[in-house]
Amino acid sequence: MSSWMRKTQIYLLAFIVLAVQLGIIAPGGEVAEAAKKEIAAKPYMGWSSYSMQVWESSNGGNGGQWITAEQIKAQSDAMHEKLQPYGYEYINVDAAWNGGMDGYGRPIPSTTLFPDGLQEVIDHVHANGQKFGLYTIPGLSSEAYDQDLPIYNAPGCSMKDIGDPAKESDYWGFGYKIDFSDACAQKYIDSIADLYAEWGVDFLKFDSVTPGSGISDLSLDARMT
Template sequence: MIRLLQKTLVCWLAAALTLVPFAYFGTESKVAHAADNGLALKPYMGWSSYSLQVYDGPEGNWTSEAKLKMISDAMREKLQAHGYEYINIDAGWNGSMDEYGRPPPSETLYPNGFENLVDYIHNNGQKVGIYLIPGLSKEAYEKNLPIYGTEYHMQDIAAQPLRPADYWDIDYKIDFSKPGAQEYVNSIADLIASWGVDFVKFDSVTPGLAITTYRSTRGMT
Protein backbone atom coordinates (compact mmCIF):
# COMPACT_ATOMS: atom_id res chain seq x y z
CA MET A 1 0.00 0.00 0.00
CA ILE A 2 2.81 2.40 0.90
CA ARG A 3 4.60 1.65 -2.38
CA LEU A 4 1.41 2.27 -4.32
CA LEU A 5 0.94 5.62 -2.58
CA GLN A 6 4.55 6.61 -3.27
CA LYS A 7 4.16 5.66 -6.90
CA THR A 8 0.96 7.72 -7.14
CA LEU A 9 2.65 10.79 -5.60
CA VAL A 10 5.57 10.48 -8.02
CA CYS A 11 3.12 10.38 -10.95
CA TRP A 12 1.32 13.51 -9.68
CA LEU A 13 4.63 15.34 -9.24
CA ALA A 14 5.76 14.38 -12.73
CA ALA A 15 2.46 15.58 -14.18
CA ALA A 16 2.75 18.87 -12.28
CA LEU A 17 6.29 19.51 -13.51
CA THR A 18 5.15 18.78 -17.04
CA LEU A 19 2.26 21.24 -16.84
CA VAL A 20 4.16 24.08 -15.12
CA PRO A 21 6.11 25.19 -18.23
CA PHE A 22 2.89 25.39 -20.23
CA ALA A 23 1.14 27.40 -17.52
CA TYR A 24 4.14 29.70 -17.17
CA PHE A 25 4.59 30.40 -20.84
CA GLY A 26 0.86 30.86 -21.26
CA THR A 27 0.78 33.55 -18.58
CA GLU A 28 3.91 35.23 -19.92
CA SER A 29 2.33 35.43 -23.35
CA LYS A 30 -0.70 37.21 -21.93
CA VAL A 31 1.49 39.64 -20.00
CA ALA A 32 3.48 40.48 -23.13
CA HIS A 33 0.25 41.03 -25.05
CA ALA A 34 -1.02 43.40 -22.36
CA ALA A 35 2.26 45.32 -22.43
CA ASP A 36 2.00 45.74 -26.19
CA ASN A 37 -1.35 47.43 -25.64
CA GLY A 38 0.03 49.90 -23.13
CA LEU A 39 -1.55 48.28 -20.06
CA ALA A 40 0.28 48.36 -16.75
CA LEU A 41 2.10 45.23 -15.59
CA LYS A 42 1.55 46.15 -11.94
CA PRO A 43 -0.46 48.69 -9.92
CA TYR A 44 1.03 51.95 -8.73
CA MET A 45 3.13 51.00 -5.70
CA GLY A 46 3.58 53.64 -3.04
CA TRP A 47 1.78 55.56 -0.31
CA SER A 48 -1.37 57.69 -0.25
CA SER A 49 -2.58 60.08 2.43
CA TYR A 50 -6.16 58.87 1.91
CA SER A 51 -6.38 56.30 4.71
CA LEU A 52 -4.91 58.72 7.23
CA GLN A 53 -7.46 61.32 6.18
CA VAL A 54 -10.27 58.88 6.86
CA TYR A 55 -9.09 58.04 10.40
CA ASP A 56 -7.29 61.18 11.54
CA GLY A 57 -10.36 63.44 11.55
CA PRO A 58 -10.87 66.95 10.13
CA GLU A 59 -8.19 68.46 12.36
CA GLY A 60 -5.46 66.12 11.12
CA ASN A 61 -2.42 67.40 9.25
CA TRP A 62 -1.99 64.33 7.05
CA THR A 63 -0.95 66.34 4.01
CA SER A 64 1.41 68.80 5.66
CA GLU A 65 4.80 69.47 4.12
CA ALA A 66 6.65 68.15 7.17
CA LYS A 67 4.69 64.89 7.34
CA LEU A 68 4.97 64.21 3.60
CA LYS A 69 8.73 64.71 3.72
CA MET A 70 8.92 62.18 6.56
CA ILE A 71 6.87 59.73 4.48
CA SER A 72 9.17 60.27 1.50
CA ASP A 73 12.27 59.63 3.61
CA ALA A 74 10.77 56.47 5.11
CA MET A 75 9.85 55.15 1.67
CA ARG A 76 13.36 55.78 0.37
CA GLU A 77 14.94 53.98 3.30
CA LYS A 78 12.57 51.00 3.65
CA LEU A 79 10.46 50.39 0.56
CA GLN A 80 11.96 51.97 -2.54
CA ALA A 81 14.31 49.07 -3.22
CA HIS A 82 11.21 46.88 -3.49
CA GLY A 83 9.53 48.99 -6.19
CA TYR A 84 7.58 51.50 -4.10
CA GLU A 85 8.01 54.94 -5.66
CA TYR A 86 4.69 56.85 -5.73
CA ILE A 87 3.42 59.34 -3.16
CA ASN A 88 -0.18 60.46 -3.62
CA ILE A 89 -1.38 63.59 -1.82
CA ASP A 90 -5.11 63.05 -1.56
CA ALA A 91 -7.96 65.50 -0.92
CA GLY A 92 -7.17 68.55 1.18
CA TRP A 93 -3.91 69.61 -0.48
CA ASN A 94 -5.37 72.75 -2.07
CA GLY A 95 -6.45 76.14 -0.85
CA SER A 96 -9.56 77.75 -2.31
CA MET A 97 -9.08 78.77 -5.96
CA ASP A 98 -7.28 81.36 -8.04
CA GLU A 99 -8.84 84.07 -10.20
CA TYR A 100 -9.37 81.53 -13.00
CA GLY A 101 -11.18 78.93 -10.92
CA ARG A 102 -8.15 76.65 -10.58
CA PRO A 103 -7.08 74.99 -7.30
CA PRO A 104 -3.84 76.40 -5.82
CA PRO A 105 -1.90 74.51 -3.12
CA SER A 106 -2.58 75.48 0.49
CA GLU A 107 -0.03 78.00 1.76
CA THR A 108 -0.78 76.89 5.32
CA LEU A 109 0.08 73.23 4.68
CA TYR A 110 3.07 74.05 2.46
CA PRO A 111 4.68 77.17 3.97
CA ASN A 112 7.84 76.79 1.85
CA GLY A 113 5.85 76.45 -1.37
CA PHE A 114 4.39 73.35 -3.00
CA GLU A 115 7.23 73.17 -5.53
CA ASN A 116 9.67 72.80 -2.63
CA LEU A 117 7.85 69.66 -1.49
CA VAL A 118 7.68 68.26 -5.03
CA ASP A 119 11.43 68.83 -5.49
CA TYR A 120 12.12 67.09 -2.17
CA ILE A 121 10.13 64.01 -3.21
CA HIS A 122 11.79 63.97 -6.63
CA ASN A 123 15.24 64.23 -5.05
CA ASN A 124 14.38 61.09 -3.09
CA GLY A 125 13.83 59.35 -6.41
CA GLN A 126 10.03 59.24 -6.18
CA LYS A 127 7.01 60.50 -8.11
CA VAL A 128 4.32 62.71 -6.61
CA GLY A 129 0.63 62.90 -7.41
CA ILE A 130 -2.35 64.92 -6.24
CA TYR A 131 -6.09 64.38 -6.03
CA LEU A 132 -8.80 66.01 -8.15
CA ILE A 133 -12.49 65.55 -8.86
CA PRO A 134 -14.27 66.48 -12.11
CA GLY A 135 -16.24 69.62 -12.85
CA LEU A 136 -16.08 73.30 -11.98
CA SER A 137 -16.67 74.62 -8.51
CA LYS A 138 -20.03 76.10 -7.63
CA GLU A 139 -18.33 79.22 -6.30
CA ALA A 140 -16.45 79.70 -9.57
CA TYR A 141 -19.74 79.37 -11.43
CA GLU A 142 -21.56 81.87 -9.18
CA LYS A 143 -18.72 84.38 -9.62
CA ASN A 144 -18.57 83.57 -13.35
CA LEU A 145 -14.78 83.66 -13.28
CA PRO A 146 -12.86 83.94 -16.57
CA ILE A 147 -11.17 80.91 -18.12
CA TYR A 148 -7.42 81.40 -18.37
CA GLY A 149 -6.20 82.44 -21.83
CA THR A 150 -9.69 82.68 -23.36
CA GLU A 151 -12.61 85.04 -23.73
CA TYR A 152 -14.94 82.57 -22.01
CA HIS A 153 -16.26 82.34 -18.47
CA MET A 154 -17.41 79.56 -16.14
CA GLN A 155 -21.09 80.01 -16.91
CA ASP A 156 -20.29 79.50 -20.60
CA ILE A 157 -19.12 75.93 -20.06
CA ALA A 158 -21.48 74.57 -17.38
CA ALA A 159 -23.89 71.85 -18.47
CA GLN A 160 -27.49 73.06 -18.40
CA PRO A 161 -29.59 72.50 -16.45
CA LEU A 162 -27.01 72.59 -13.68
CA ARG A 163 -26.22 69.15 -12.23
CA PRO A 164 -23.54 67.52 -10.09
CA ALA A 165 -20.26 66.52 -11.71
CA ASP A 166 -19.15 64.23 -8.92
CA TYR A 167 -20.34 61.66 -6.43
CA TRP A 168 -20.46 64.17 -3.56
CA ASP A 169 -22.26 66.99 -5.41
CA ILE A 170 -19.35 69.37 -4.85
CA ASP A 171 -18.90 70.67 -8.42
CA TYR A 172 -21.06 71.37 -11.46
CA LYS A 173 -20.80 69.21 -14.56
CA ILE A 174 -18.95 70.66 -17.58
CA ASP A 175 -20.42 70.52 -21.10
CA PHE A 176 -17.40 69.70 -23.28
CA SER A 177 -19.26 70.55 -26.47
CA LYS A 178 -19.07 74.22 -25.44
CA PRO A 179 -16.15 76.49 -26.40
CA GLY A 180 -13.79 77.08 -23.51
CA ALA A 181 -14.54 73.81 -21.70
CA GLN A 182 -11.45 71.93 -22.88
CA GLU A 183 -9.36 75.07 -22.43
CA TYR A 184 -10.44 75.24 -18.79
CA VAL A 185 -9.36 71.66 -18.10
CA ASN A 186 -6.12 72.22 -20.03
CA SER A 187 -5.36 75.28 -17.89
CA ILE A 188 -5.66 73.18 -14.73
CA ALA A 189 -3.48 70.41 -16.18
CA ASP A 190 -0.84 72.91 -17.30
CA LEU A 191 -0.80 74.56 -13.86
CA ILE A 192 -0.37 71.23 -12.08
CA ALA A 193 2.36 70.16 -14.50
CA SER A 194 4.19 73.47 -13.87
CA TRP A 195 4.61 72.45 -10.21
CA GLY A 196 6.38 69.27 -11.33
CA VAL A 197 3.53 66.91 -10.34
CA ASP A 198 3.82 63.54 -12.08
CA PHE A 199 0.27 62.18 -11.96
CA VAL A 200 -3.29 62.87 -10.82
CA LYS A 201 -5.65 60.66 -8.86
CA PHE A 202 -8.90 61.60 -10.57
CA ASP A 203 -11.88 60.57 -8.47
CA SER A 204 -15.62 60.08 -9.01
CA VAL A 205 -15.37 59.50 -12.76
CA THR A 206 -17.87 56.63 -13.05
CA PRO A 207 -21.56 57.69 -12.90
CA GLY A 208 -23.00 57.01 -9.46
CA LEU A 209 -19.81 55.57 -8.00
CA ALA A 210 -16.74 57.00 -6.29
CA ILE A 211 -14.23 55.07 -8.38
CA THR A 212 -10.72 56.41 -8.93
CA THR A 213 -8.47 56.43 -11.93
CA TYR A 214 -5.03 57.82 -12.54
CA ARG A 215 -4.12 60.08 -15.45
CA SER A 216 -0.87 61.77 -16.33
CA THR A 217 -0.88 65.56 -16.20
CA ARG A 218 0.90 65.44 -19.55
CA GLY A 219 -1.95 63.58 -21.19
CA MET A 220 -5.05 64.72 -19.31
CA THR A 221 -7.91 65.72 -21.63
Protein backbone atom coordinates in the same frame (compact mmCIF):
# COMPACT_ATOMS: atom_id res chain seq x y z
CA MET B 1 1.25 30.88 -27.55
CA SER B 2 -0.03 27.44 -26.59
CA SER B 3 -2.67 26.82 -23.94
CA TRP B 4 -0.06 25.01 -21.84
CA MET B 5 2.32 28.00 -21.90
CA ARG B 6 -0.45 30.42 -20.96
CA LYS B 7 -1.44 28.24 -18.01
CA THR B 8 2.21 28.00 -16.93
CA GLN B 9 2.56 31.80 -16.94
CA ILE B 10 -0.64 32.23 -14.95
CA TYR B 11 0.50 29.67 -12.36
CA LEU B 12 3.91 31.35 -12.16
CA LEU B 13 2.38 34.76 -11.63
CA ALA B 14 0.01 33.43 -8.97
CA PHE B 15 2.94 31.82 -7.15
CA ILE B 16 5.00 35.03 -7.26
CA VAL B 17 2.13 37.15 -5.89
CA LEU B 18 1.47 34.64 -3.09
CA ALA B 19 5.17 34.38 -2.27
CA VAL B 20 5.50 38.14 -1.97
CA GLN B 21 2.45 38.31 0.29
CA LEU B 22 3.89 35.58 2.52
CA GLY B 23 7.32 37.21 2.56
CA ILE B 24 9.02 34.26 0.88
CA ILE B 25 10.57 36.51 -1.76
CA ALA B 26 11.30 40.24 -1.87
CA PRO B 27 8.94 42.35 -4.01
CA GLY B 28 11.80 43.73 -6.07
CA GLY B 29 13.00 40.38 -7.46
CA GLU B 30 10.82 37.92 -9.33
CA VAL B 31 7.87 40.33 -9.56
CA ALA B 32 10.01 42.93 -11.33
CA GLU B 33 11.39 40.22 -13.60
CA ALA B 34 7.85 39.03 -14.35
CA ALA B 35 6.89 42.57 -15.30
CA LYS B 36 9.88 42.82 -17.65
CA LYS B 37 8.77 39.62 -19.37
CA GLU B 38 5.22 41.02 -19.63
CA ILE B 39 3.89 38.15 -17.53
CA ALA B 40 2.57 40.78 -15.14
CA ALA B 41 2.26 44.55 -15.28
CA LYS B 42 4.04 46.44 -12.51
CA PRO B 43 1.47 48.16 -10.25
CA TYR B 44 1.72 51.76 -9.09
CA MET B 45 3.71 51.25 -5.91
CA GLY B 46 4.09 53.93 -3.24
CA TRP B 47 2.37 55.79 -0.41
CA SER B 48 -0.91 57.71 -0.31
CA SER B 49 -2.01 60.15 2.38
CA TYR B 50 -5.51 58.68 2.08
CA SER B 51 -4.64 55.71 4.28
CA MET B 52 -3.53 57.94 7.13
CA GLN B 53 -6.53 60.25 6.70
CA VAL B 54 -8.96 57.36 7.00
CA TRP B 55 -7.16 55.87 9.98
CA GLU B 56 -7.02 59.15 11.87
CA SER B 57 -10.61 60.12 11.05
CA SER B 58 -11.93 56.74 12.17
CA ASN B 59 -10.18 57.26 15.52
CA GLY B 60 -11.78 60.63 16.19
CA GLY B 61 -9.04 62.83 14.81
CA ASN B 62 -8.75 65.30 11.96
CA GLY B 63 -7.55 63.45 8.89
CA GLY B 64 -6.36 66.72 7.35
CA GLN B 65 -3.38 66.84 9.69
CA TRP B 66 -1.76 64.09 7.64
CA ILE B 67 -1.68 66.31 4.55
CA THR B 68 1.06 68.59 5.80
CA ALA B 69 4.44 69.41 4.33
CA GLU B 70 6.16 67.84 7.33
CA GLN B 71 4.24 64.56 7.11
CA ILE B 72 4.56 64.19 3.34
CA LYS B 73 8.30 64.80 3.41
CA ALA B 74 8.70 62.36 6.31
CA GLN B 75 6.88 59.65 4.37
CA SER B 76 8.97 60.40 1.30
CA ASP B 77 12.18 60.06 3.32
CA ALA B 78 11.02 56.80 4.91
CA MET B 79 10.06 55.31 1.58
CA HIS B 80 13.37 56.41 0.08
CA GLU B 81 15.24 54.60 2.85
CA LYS B 82 13.15 51.43 3.24
CA LEU B 83 11.05 50.64 0.16
CA GLN B 84 12.40 52.46 -2.86
CA PRO B 85 14.96 49.74 -3.66
CA TYR B 86 12.00 47.39 -4.16
CA GLY B 87 10.22 49.57 -6.72
CA TYR B 88 8.14 51.87 -4.53
CA GLU B 89 8.26 55.32 -6.11
CA TYR B 90 4.98 57.29 -5.74
CA ILE B 91 4.10 59.80 -3.03
CA ASN B 92 0.41 60.59 -3.61
CA VAL B 93 -1.37 63.40 -1.78
CA ASP B 94 -5.11 62.84 -1.47
CA ALA B 95 -8.06 65.17 -0.82
CA ALA B 96 -8.02 68.53 1.03
CA TRP B 97 -4.60 69.70 -0.18
CA ASN B 98 -6.02 72.79 -1.88
CA GLY B 99 -6.87 76.07 -0.23
CA GLY B 100 -9.14 77.74 -2.75
CA MET B 101 -8.77 78.90 -6.33
CA ASP B 102 -6.99 81.57 -8.30
CA GLY B 103 -8.60 84.21 -10.52
CA TYR B 104 -9.00 81.67 -13.31
CA GLY B 105 -10.83 79.01 -11.30
CA ARG B 106 -7.75 76.79 -10.92
CA PRO B 107 -6.99 75.14 -7.56
CA ILE B 108 -4.26 76.59 -5.38
CA PRO B 109 -2.47 74.75 -2.53
CA SER B 110 -3.30 75.45 1.10
CA THR B 111 -0.87 77.90 2.69
CA THR B 112 -1.75 76.46 6.12
CA LEU B 113 -0.72 72.91 5.22
CA PHE B 114 2.20 74.03 3.08
CA PRO B 115 3.61 77.23 4.63
CA ASP B 116 6.62 77.15 2.30
CA GLY B 117 4.48 76.24 -0.68
CA LEU B 118 3.49 72.92 -2.20
CA GLN B 119 6.31 73.35 -4.71
CA GLU B 120 8.84 72.91 -1.91
CA VAL B 121 7.24 69.56 -1.04
CA ILE B 122 7.13 68.42 -4.66
CA ASP B 123 10.80 69.33 -5.06
CA HIS B 124 11.65 67.31 -1.94
CA VAL B 125 9.85 64.25 -3.33
CA HIS B 126 11.61 64.59 -6.66
CA ALA B 127 14.97 65.03 -4.94
CA ASN B 128 14.37 61.62 -3.35
CA GLY B 129 14.01 60.15 -6.84
CA GLN B 130 10.24 59.69 -6.48
CA LYS B 131 7.12 60.74 -8.36
CA PHE B 132 4.51 63.09 -6.95
CA GLY B 133 0.77 62.44 -7.18
CA LEU B 134 -2.18 64.74 -6.56
CA TYR B 135 -5.93 64.28 -6.02
CA THR B 136 -8.76 65.99 -7.87
CA ILE B 137 -12.42 65.56 -8.76
CA PRO B 138 -14.44 66.32 -11.92
CA GLY B 139 -16.45 69.45 -12.49
CA LEU B 140 -16.47 73.18 -12.11
CA SER B 141 -16.52 75.00 -8.78
CA SER B 142 -19.87 76.65 -8.09
CA GLU B 143 -17.98 79.72 -6.81
CA ALA B 144 -16.06 80.00 -10.07
CA TYR B 145 -19.34 79.75 -11.98
CA ASP B 146 -21.13 82.32 -9.81
CA GLN B 147 -18.24 84.77 -10.26
CA ASP B 148 -18.07 83.93 -13.98
CA LEU B 149 -14.28 83.90 -13.81
CA PRO B 150 -12.29 84.11 -17.04
CA ILE B 151 -10.49 81.04 -18.34
CA TYR B 152 -6.72 81.36 -18.39
CA ASN B 153 -5.17 82.09 -21.77
CA ALA B 154 -8.56 81.77 -23.48
CA PRO B 155 -9.88 85.21 -24.54
CA GLY B 156 -13.65 85.33 -24.68
CA CYS B 157 -14.10 82.24 -22.51
CA SER B 158 -15.55 82.29 -19.00
CA MET B 159 -17.05 79.87 -16.50
CA LYS B 160 -20.69 80.47 -17.41
CA ASP B 161 -19.84 79.32 -20.93
CA ILE B 162 -18.92 75.85 -19.69
CA GLY B 163 -20.76 75.17 -16.43
CA ASP B 164 -24.20 73.60 -16.08
CA PRO B 165 -25.68 74.48 -12.65
CA ALA B 166 -28.58 72.11 -13.28
CA LYS B 167 -26.22 69.10 -13.15
CA GLU B 168 -23.90 68.09 -10.32
CA SER B 169 -20.41 66.92 -11.19
CA ASP B 170 -19.50 64.71 -8.25
CA TYR B 171 -20.83 62.41 -5.56
CA TRP B 172 -20.74 65.11 -2.84
CA GLY B 173 -22.29 67.92 -4.89
CA PHE B 174 -19.26 70.22 -4.70
CA GLY B 175 -19.47 71.50 -8.27
CA TYR B 176 -21.29 71.70 -11.58
CA LYS B 177 -20.94 69.41 -14.57
CA ILE B 178 -18.79 70.85 -17.36
CA ASP B 179 -20.35 71.09 -20.80
CA PHE B 180 -17.66 69.73 -23.11
CA SER B 181 -19.67 70.60 -26.21
CA ASP B 182 -18.32 74.13 -25.72
CA ALA B 183 -14.74 74.60 -26.96
CA CYS B 184 -13.95 76.75 -23.92
CA ALA B 185 -14.31 73.68 -21.67
CA GLN B 186 -11.22 71.98 -23.06
CA LYS B 187 -9.28 75.23 -22.69
CA TYR B 188 -10.20 75.30 -19.00
CA ILE B 189 -9.09 71.69 -18.48
CA ASP B 190 -5.88 72.41 -20.39
CA SER B 191 -5.16 75.40 -18.14
CA ILE B 192 -5.34 73.16 -15.05
CA ALA B 193 -3.28 70.40 -16.67
CA ASP B 194 -0.62 72.93 -17.67
CA LEU B 195 -0.55 74.28 -14.10
CA TYR B 196 -0.01 70.80 -12.65
CA ALA B 197 2.70 70.18 -15.22
CA GLU B 198 4.47 73.38 -14.16
CA TRP B 199 4.44 72.14 -10.57
CA GLY B 200 5.92 68.81 -11.65
CA VAL B 201 2.93 66.58 -10.81
CA ASP B 202 3.51 63.07 -12.18
CA PHE B 203 0.27 61.28 -11.27
CA LEU B 204 -3.38 62.32 -10.93
CA LYS B 205 -6.07 60.54 -8.96
CA PHE B 206 -9.58 61.42 -10.15
CA ASP B 207 -12.24 60.64 -7.55
CA SER B 208 -16.03 60.53 -7.89
CA VAL B 209 -15.94 59.72 -11.58
CA THR B 210 -19.42 58.38 -12.17
CA PRO B 211 -21.01 56.08 -13.01
CA GLY B 212 -19.07 53.81 -10.70
CA SER B 213 -17.67 55.92 -7.87
CA GLY B 214 -20.37 56.01 -5.22
CA ILE B 215 -23.13 56.02 -7.83
CA SER B 216 -23.28 53.08 -10.22
CA ASP B 217 -26.18 54.19 -12.41
CA LEU B 218 -26.52 57.10 -14.87
CA SER B 219 -28.23 59.46 -12.42
CA LEU B 220 -24.89 61.27 -12.16
CA ASP B 221 -22.59 61.12 -15.17
CA ALA B 222 -19.25 62.85 -14.55
CA ARG B 223 -17.51 61.59 -17.67
CA MET B 224 -16.00 64.10 -20.06
CA THR B 225 -18.58 63.77 -22.79
